[in-house]
Amino acid sequence: MDETEELIALCARALVAQMGDVPGVEMALTRNGVLGLTGAPSPDFNRLTLGAGPQAEDFLISSVGRARARGLPLVVVMSPQAQAALAPVAAGLGLTVAGTSPLMVLRPETPVTPSRPVKITRALGVELVAIAGDLEAAAFDEPRDAIARYFDVCLTETAGVEAWIAWDGDLPISAVTVTPTGDTAGISLMATPPEHQRKGWGRALLTQVMADYRSRGVARFHLGSTEAGLRLYESVGFVTVANLSAWLLPAEGALPGRDRGGPS
Incomplete structure (x- = not known):
């Protein structure tokens, strides 16, 4: 294959x-x-x-x-x-x-360097899951109840899907979802609401989360990009394979x- x-x-x-x-x-x-x-x-x-x-x-x-x-x-x-x-x-x-x-991959030989320190929290428990869902709904302009049915329900300890939130003090700024499979992890739902975009929060969250997964044995990352996200992903080392x-x-x-x- x-x-x-x-x-x-x-x-x-x-x-x-x-x-x-x-x-x-x-x-x-x-x-x-x-x-x-x-x-x-x-x-x-x-x-x-x-x-x-x-x-x-x-x-x-x-x-x-x-x-x-x-x-x-x-x-x-x-x-x-x-x-x-x-x-x-x-x-x-x-x-x-x-x-x-674009189907993109960041291969094992490509280093991952956090762009700047940022507080991140895994979205587990009703309150944090709701916060991550709010960020998703705001970033993608989707009804919150639709996000709740699709997104909130999958964020459990054993579901195989992990979401992470970046914070500016007490204010949640950005979220990203990771689905690990062995030594490879899929990145999806990179969500920064419009008022927080173009300030480096998404990059800070993504690079710190990937560096953390690297420390736990995940060597490769993949994602399906949008036109809007392409420059960000290329800048941190992703390349388009198809x-x-x-x-x-x-x-x-x-x-x-x-x-x-x-x-x-």
Whole structure:
């Protein structure tokens, strides 16, 4: 398995950890992908991550069918190999290209140096989890109840997902989520509300958290970047290994007369 397909598989495992405790979630797994439908009306909370493999086409078709039957929007992220094989199938299913997402990795030989000291706290317990969720909702402009169903419920001692908060004195400033798998960890949901951006808080949190994981045996980190985050990640040592294609199935693609979402 090449590095891109390996990282896609790790992203799929991370999605399982992040969505597994969502009330009413519907999940399906194959060797090369994972589907998670939370029932929320935003496509960000209904996702298919798909790598290349002999089951990929059937899994894509069945996943789109599940989302469409429930009237849910769906984001499909494919590896380049999967995209090359399945683009005509995706288009025939009513998916449209929504852009690309750089798949980035910080390899073991790349040093991690905290940019400046910052107080960080792991989000565990009702109060700290709520604070991390507030930061996520503010940073991504998502309804707080949707964040609560998707994000807050996964932050337990044993869930496999860890969130960290940076503080300016008593004021929470930024949050980031880490999903470790062996000696590799996925970085996601890097969240700094607009009023605190461009002040170095995200960099300080990210570099300190990664340095801490390095001290505990995590050698490599991966993430899917947005255009806005690309410069930050490149500046701390991440490199792009592939541009993943993102496809969108809008809720309007649902079959008429069906329930449009379930609990949210």
